[in-house]
Amino acid sequence: MRSVLECKQLCDDSKASKPNDGRGRYEAGQRRCNTCGVFFDTANMHCQCCGTKLRTKPRSKAGKERLATINSRPAATAAEAAAPNPAETRPAPAPKPKRGAKTPGSRPQKSRDGNATATTTTTTTAAKSAAAARGPNLGGMDWGLANRMASIIRPEDNRALMLAVDHGYFLGPTERLEEPDRVIAPLLEYCDSLMLTRGVQRTSVPPATRTPMVLRVSGGSSIIGEDLSREDVTVSVQDAIRLNASALALSIFVGSKYEYQTIANLGRLVGQAQEYGIPVLAVTAVGKELGKDARYLSLACRIAAEQGAHIVKTYYCEDFEKVTRSCPVPIIVAGGKKIPERDALELTYNSIRGGAVGVDMGRNIWQSDHPVAMIRAVRSIVHGTNDADKAYRMYLDLAKSG
Numbered sequence: 119m120r121s122v123l124e125c126k127q128l129c130d131d132s133k134a135s136k137p138n139d140g141r142g143r144y145e146a147g148q149r150r151c152n153t154c155g156v157f158f159d160t161a162n163m164h165c166q167c168c169g170t171k172l173r174t175k176p177r178s179k180a181g182k183e184r185l186a187t188i189n190s191r192p193a194a195t196a197a198e199a200a201a202p203n204p205a206e207t208r209p210a211p212a213p214k215p216k217r218g219a220k221t222p223g224s225r226p227q228k229s230r231d232g233n234a235t236a237t238t239t240t241t242t243t244a245a246k247s248a249a250a251a252r253g254p255n256l257g258g259m260d261w262g263l264a265n266r267m268a269s270i271i272r273p274e275d276n277r278a279l280m281l282a283v284d285h286g287y288f289l290g291p292t293e294r295l296e297e298p299d300r301v302i303a304p305l306l307e308y309c310d311s312l313m314l315t316r317g318v319q320r321t322s323v324p325p326a327t328r329t330p331m332v333l334r335v336s337g338g339s340s341i342i343g344e345d346l347s348r349e350d351v352t353v354s355v356q357d358a359i360r361l362n363a364s365a366l367a368l369s370i371f372v373g374s375k376y377e378y379q380t381i382a383n384l385g386r387l388v389g390q391a392q393e394y395g396i397p398v399l400a401v402t403a404v405g406k407e408l409g410k411d412a413r414y415l416s417l418a419c420r421i422a423a424e425q426g427a428h429i430v431k432t433y434y435c436e437d438f439e440k441v442t443r444s445c446p447v448p449i450i451v452a453g454g455k456k457i458p459e460r461d462a463l464e465l466t467y468n469s470i471r472g473g474a475v476g477v478d479m480g481r482n483i484w485q486s487d488h489p490v491a492m493i494r495a496v497r498s499i500v501h502g503t504n505d506a507d508k509a510y511r512m513y514l515d516l517a518k519s520g
């Protein structure tokens with residue numbers, strides 16, 4: 119039961135501004151919290167500040183009728199109107215990374231293909247130029263790839279909160295993740311995307327969810343086996359499409375016995391997934407013995423990006439900016455082993471300040487005694503303006519009242 123229904127003023131910096139293209143707020147997909155009295159650009163059902171269920175439609179009859187008329191337009195028109203346009207989104211709220219966080223696709227625009235440039239340079243008529251100027255900014259990516267990237271790294275603030283529940287693929291029934299359906303259900307509305315295996319997706323996630331799935335497609339070893347780094351691609355792109363995956367995740371083990379195999383897996387997977395507009399998230403796994411310092415992690419992240427990974431997941435470390443600075447694609451930080459909540463929130467804050475676009479956190483959320491309070495506190499850093507202290511106070515408040 120939700121008992122916290124008062125504005126905690128955490129919404130101040132994450133409230134959405136009025137669309138400047140003539141559309142109404144509800145029409146543009148914004149949702150209103152009646153308790154806080156603000157609109158958000160969010161797909162969540164509840165306000166991240168106070169927990170109130172968000173309104174998706176105007177209250178007045180006239181407003182409802184207007185929205186219904188707009189929504190009854192042909193699908194293509196509605197999709198065009200709703201297409202994310204990073205060029206029009208407001209700047210990311212604090213805390214700011216020391217160096218600018220990378221907009222998804224900003225680098226591929228320069229190097230991967232020349233489609234966007236070709237479109238504008240070969241356009242001859244004024245009408246065509248005007249239409250091109252109105253079109254969405256895809257950052258040089260194909261629409262499908264850009265759309266999937268935008269579902270993982272939210273264009274409105276260039277941040278991402280991924281919930282990791284894929285641990286069973288080599289750890290088996292990990293502590294407090296023994297029954298994935300029960301763990302996932304209350305957390306689903308607070309994450310931007312869920313990282314998991316196809317087995318858990320098919321058995322433990324309601325298919326009606328709107329949360330994007332980041333599907334782990336590598337595996338083949340176990341914690342009791344000989345070598346954790348001996349992984350292969352275990353899921354086909356066709357099955358990933360059947361599962362409506364928004365991205366594919368695969369580990370590389372740089373410096374390990376199976377380094378070659380896992381890096382070559384990544385290169386091949388990027389080639390196959392890109393054919394269908396699916397981004398690939400490379401995990402710089404460290405196995406049992408590899409280090410986690412900036413020298414090693416910047417090497418591993420850069421190698422992943424050079425193979426074409428669209429997002430890299432790695433660990434936080436001292437001198438983390440060295441890692442983000444030298445990696446030309448967005449970096450997401452893994453939570454790692456369970457640590458005290460205050461420390462995990464500090465790690466989240468420092469990761470973003472160091473240039474990560476967000477966190478992909480598992481154990482520090484669902485191994486907490488208060489997983490919902492914890493994910494909401496993490497969210498208040500990733501998508502809000504809380505520092506670790508404020509987020510920890512929020513965690514304690516929510517834990518007490520929940």
Ligand code: 5RP
Binds near residue numbers: 313401403454481
């Ligand atoms: C396991 C993974 C996990 O998804 C990743 O480590 C994130 O989970 P946690 O926050 O528990 O570390 O990739 O290989």
